[in-house]
Ligand SMILES: Nc1ncnc2c1ncn2[C@@H]1O[C@H](COP(=O)(O)OP(=O)(O)O)[C@@H](O)[C@H]1O
């Protein structure tokens with residue numbers, strides 16, 4: 001049970017800051033830049049983490065997630081810009097004085113210290129009295145479900161248990177911000193799932209502001225209040241899981257968050273916030289915002305999730321002609337791989353192949369490889385972007401526009 005006395009989120013050493021206005025963001029990055037020699041690991045970035053928020057930095061390996069986290073922690077010095085934690089400008093403050101709790105992928109426990117000594121370390125260096133340390137260590141070990149493990153050596157613990165110790169060690173100092181860098185990526189899949197749920201529970205209970213790094217889209221979607229999608233040192237989009245999943249602002253975000261198909265289309269018309277795109281003989285409405293740089297008549301790629309598509313008997317009106325290529329059994333669902341009719345197969349990237357995700361197993365009995373079918377493209381869940389070289393529509397040459405921007 002978590003008693004009132006265990007307020008892990010209260011500042012441990014600076015009582016005066018407890019009364020800071022709640023509306024202030026917990027962390028703020030203003031125009032922060034980080035370079036390593038010729039490599040710009042983080043381009044000029046602005047970011048706010050709200051009090052009590054669970055914010056995830058998501059992106060492929062090398063995109064700058066760890067760099068951003070280490071700038072918040074104080075392990076790296078920014079080349080430009082300012083970093084605030086609460087009201088304090090900390091750009092030049094060493095890690096120890098930032099009052100942040102950090103959990104790394106590789107546990108990084110002290111191998112020669114017991115679990116209790118590991119967890120209490122941050123309190124000892126801060127000069128907290130021995131009796132208080134003992135009580136706080138006990139309470140935080142209970143929080144991570146490791147009561148009774150206090151005297152063990154880290155070597156006697158499983159990977160998951162070691163990561164709980166690392167979490168306890170980060171929380172015991174009552175950090176202003178909890179920073180976690182791919183904390184579960186070394187754990188096997190089942191354990192990872194359990195740890196995700198548990199971390200979320202602990203975070204909610206304590207209300208501790210959390211910045212979590214992962215390259216795993218599912219992990220980000222399931223845990224976060226907001227996600228910061230990054231690529232190549234740039235913040236691409238910041239939004240709730242639903243916003244980045246259903247309303248991606250650019251091609252990178254659309255392709256990175258979850259599985260996606262690209263259908264070749266053309267921008268037909270634009271009216272205010274809506275645009276009409278043609279895919280074969282179909283007309284569909286999409287948001288115009290993602291096509292703002294696109295000329296009428298230009299080639300577009302229409303992004304659609306596998307679970308949004310459907311399949312009908314061949315020849316049904318209002319569909320696209322296609323042929324079943326393969327059925328892939330996935331347990332809870334079947335992925336139906338479908339080849340669009342040759343007229344729609346233009347680009348080298350997908351070759352006009354789309355995946356339709358069908359719940360249950362009915363598809364196995366219904367669709368034989370090689371049989372003609374009709375692809376149902378619903379109105380909902382479509383997002384279009386200007387076609388790019390290398391994308392399905394980018395080398396089609398049907399319109400000759402939308403692909404000559406040298407910056408792309
Ligand atoms: N200490 C360093 N020295 C030189 N380059 C680095 C250093 N740390 C990171 N980088 C480079 O900065 C970029 C971002 O790295 P990183 O933040 O670790 O990415 P991520 O955590 O998203 O995988 C990469 O190109 C990486 O090679």
Ligand SMILES: [Mg+2]
Nearest residue numbers: 065066067181
């Ligand atoms: Mg990293």
